[in-house]
Amino acid sequence: MFTIDFEPVGRRGPCKPDQSLLESARELNVDLVSICGGTGTCGHCKVQIIAGRVTKRTLEEEGELSARELEQGFRLACQVYPLSDVKVHVPPESLTAPQRTQVEGLEVDVTPEPPVHAVDVTLTTPTLDSATPDDANLLSAVAQASSLHPSATDFHLQQTLSPRLRELNWSVSAAIRGEEVIAVAAPGTKWVGLAVDIGTTKIAAYLVEMFTGKTLAAKGLMNPQISYGEDLVTRIVAASKTPADSAKLQGLLVEALNQLASDLCAETGLDVETIVEAVVVGNTAIHHLFLGLPVRQLGFAPYVPATCAPVEIKAHQIGLKLAPGAYLYMLPNVAGYVGADHVAMLLATRTADFDKTTLAIDIGTNTEICLNHKGQMTSTSCASGPAFEGAHIKFGMRAAPGAIEHMRLENDRLEIQTIGAEAPVGVCGSGLLDVVAQLRLNGLLDRSGRMMEHPRIHKGTVAEFILAERPGQDPVTISQKDVRELQLAKGAIRAGIQALVAAVGLGEEDIEQVIIAGAFGTFIDVGSAVMIGMLPNLPLERFSQVGNAAGTGARLALISMSQRAKAAEIAARDGYIELARVPNFQRKFAEAMYL
């Protein structure tokens, strides 16, 4: 056993000689970027060995790291095993957190019709004359004090009810859901709910008052499954190995949600046992991974979901620590690659209600697109890939401090804007979009995406545009290869939009409004996106950026039963188009890659 020390994050702990630094990082909750899942092929888990002895360089490392990096002691954490105690420096670009997460979204503006009600009651103190069972005592007190007539006590609540009633001296607030009493607490308790949007990369959680719909607090967190691979297919493969792997991936999410619940409660001075309901949304794979449902069949055509129906279970069944009888409600999925988060987004954006032809789009590793034309809703999903999250981009990174998020080039005057105004360490998705748009605008890229001659463009093995020089370090660049990656991503999205519009007999010009949802969509420059042809060439006033609409949809479903019914109706109404089956899709995709 050796000791490992990750700096500057300051995490220390034991490590075994047969444990890679990446594995040690995972154990110590140091969130290293790992896109390839530890095979040494993505080059993202870069760390610097500061002290101690480790195993020799691998061929993978020599392929992925520059000569200068190798010289400076940079290594790939997944390739390195300790030979003594070690001290490791983790550069910011290798850390998935801290990072900007998006919790803001649309207002929750519906009248609460919550699934849970509450009433303050006083029970009869039992005597030898009348030793009424504790559960019956509670049920009859509720029936006497209210118009609610629960017929049962949640079993999990029963397991703690007897001492609880005595501690509270027979006076309690009872939370009731349908036929069941699901929680008791001191009289006057403020009962709350938890709404969560689990993204492939980020989690956004909201603590909401059940009876007013007021959002009391919101918090974002990285999806901890990232250390098992940034893209869904890698995680599906990881979870399909053994039941223990599946349980591990599920456990990471459950733990994260318990942490978020506990943090949000700490922030608002509440007890997690006052959370009586949770609504969670995510894409279909995340939905399945979170619930411990099988995912292997999602990874291959025909991409069959285990279920698309709304799932309503006791939260504790999967290990969530909320009120004893709290329910977890998962919005319905539409298809293998159109999930509950898409349904939540459609619910929050009111896409289903518009008379004008509306395109709603949530851009990510998978981009989901829905077209509502005169009430006919059709959705599709396109594999836009993780380029916007920084994968396969040489200096790609997520929206963390130091990421170049915007860029302007005018008359050879280059301006960059980084997150947190810190020294540039890489480029995030919105930055990449701007860079390519600006290069094209200035004629540094041709229509096919080829880099032209220019003083800022270095023509080595691969042409590179220099974004920012850094003293003593390699400059931050965008390479010809990076441009190709972006073209793949944006081409997939545009071809998806075109196929969807064509499928209902329209042209892109018929789209009367475009709603862009999701964290990434919030931060992009729509002009740049139109410029490079990722989004249709429509007047800019037809576009709106709405933030984390999926999170808002989850909040709506949390506090309103009729919003849940509406979500079910949306999922049922929403037709799904499988792009793999669209005639000539590959050709259209290739065309859409032009700038």
Added chain:
Amino acid sequence: MFTIDFEPVGRRGPCKPDQSLLESARELNVDLVSICGGTGTCGHCKVQIIAGRVTKRTLEEEGELSARELEQGFRLACQVYPLSDVKVHVPPESLTAPQRTQVEGLEVDVTPEPPVHAVDVTLTTPTLDSATPDDANLLSAVAQASSLHPSATDFHLQQTLSPRLRELNWSVSAAIRGEEVIAVAAPGTKWVGLAVDIGTTKIAAYLVEMFTGKTLAAKGLMNPQISYGEDLVTRIVAASKTPADSAKLQGLLVEALNQLASDLCAETGLDVETIVEAVVVGNTAIHHLFLGLPVRQLGFAPYVPATCAPVEIKAHQIGLKLAPGAYLYMLPNVAGYVGADHVAMLLATRTADFDKTTLAIDIGTNTEICLNHKGQMTSTSCASGPAFEGAHIKFGMRAAPGAIEHMRLENDRLEIQTIGAEAPVGVCGSGLLDVVAQLRLNGLLDRSGRMMEHPRIHKGTVAEFILAERPGQDPVTISQKDVRELQLAKGAIRAGIQALVAAVGLGEEDIEQVIIAGAFGTFIDVGSAVMIGMLPNLPLERFSQVGNAAGTGARLALISMSQRAKAAEIAARDGYIELARVPNFQRKFAEAMYL
């Protein structure tokens, strides 16, 4: 760490220096008798140190063991800690198993109306054109192939359904319960149920075909909670310490039931995943301990149950490993000391249906008694104590091989009958009853229970009647103190019967039939029981002994929904009398102790 070796059972394993031999025995599943729960006061966990060094004798051991035993190296396992590797001999009387357990009972003679139905179906193989979610695919196949219309798939089943459907190549037998599909298996599967009667001391389990009601196999096992104390109050105290203790006591029972399920399935060549329903009965404390419900409040007046309602939960919620969506149904309790096993007994014996005045009685550590007089049912419970199980009786033991179970004394000619016809090692409950009856009959005891002069009666500090000489060992005896213990037990039962009969305005002579249920009741000599005044002095033909009626009641409820309804009706109809509130009960109890 030392090594410990228990012989002749042949269990070996590691033991720590701070772990008593009793604790080591528990860990190695050597079922040592421990009535006091390890405090050194019951003297039942006797073992012989054969090799190795151990800690010195305690005062407790000097009080509990005879000089001869001490000389022979006998120790109390709860008082001894190892100082080296040790080898320990466990005499048969210190082992709770093997032991006669009662699984036989009344016939199950009702028409099955099972809660579960099954249908063989073939699903549609999904394609890109029609990638129906797996659960929806199954539900629609069931709806097409049968008149059943389940609307959901059990969540736990969903967690394995997708690979299962593919393994079975889309052809399955689906088990359906109400609105839910709860299991799938190969077409033509024989679906079964598990009925269990958990006694304070013994567990009886039955594997039953769901659609015919046929009992395929039966098996008995000791209640493993015994190592935490033989009586319920000791276990209630143990379980009330911390949630971990409660979970430990629950876990022991759950594990035992999983073992029984697995053994019964192995015996019949079935898979435990074909067990689609379980019905479990037990007294109220056992019911609560098994479900992990709070018991502390059961231990003090007014003895309030956490619940008396029927409990219906998913079996896996408490860790039972049956079919994925199998339900566990617990029959209702009546009061803190009249539980679901009593209800099951009343159901099986048809006590509620008789026009003649009927007394039904289940004798044990707690004895439950029910009187049905013209349809008015009244029950009570009396603390008869663990004397029948061998506790507080010098040579007391349970019905294990070598136990004297019957005795006759005629003209100074003494005949004893032991279980398994083995050399006598002690006296079980039915033997104790016979001994006292025979001594009284022969004038060796007076009405007050005092031992007279007789060649077989040794008058030391305490008078003792010699039952069996054993070469090289202390003889097996019944002492004056043992007689007093029996008088306490039988007095409690008789006083309970009298109070119950009086409460409905009758005399004992009005009882037209007496049904004696339970394992102990099956093995007693009714004549002896009447002779010593444990049972009312009625013509012997009014008595019947029916075996494990509680187990039969559980089997009835397992396969018939109308039997469940009937059990609920019995529990609701059954009035409860608290003996602590009967005027002058203590005086009546004292009177009932006379022989």
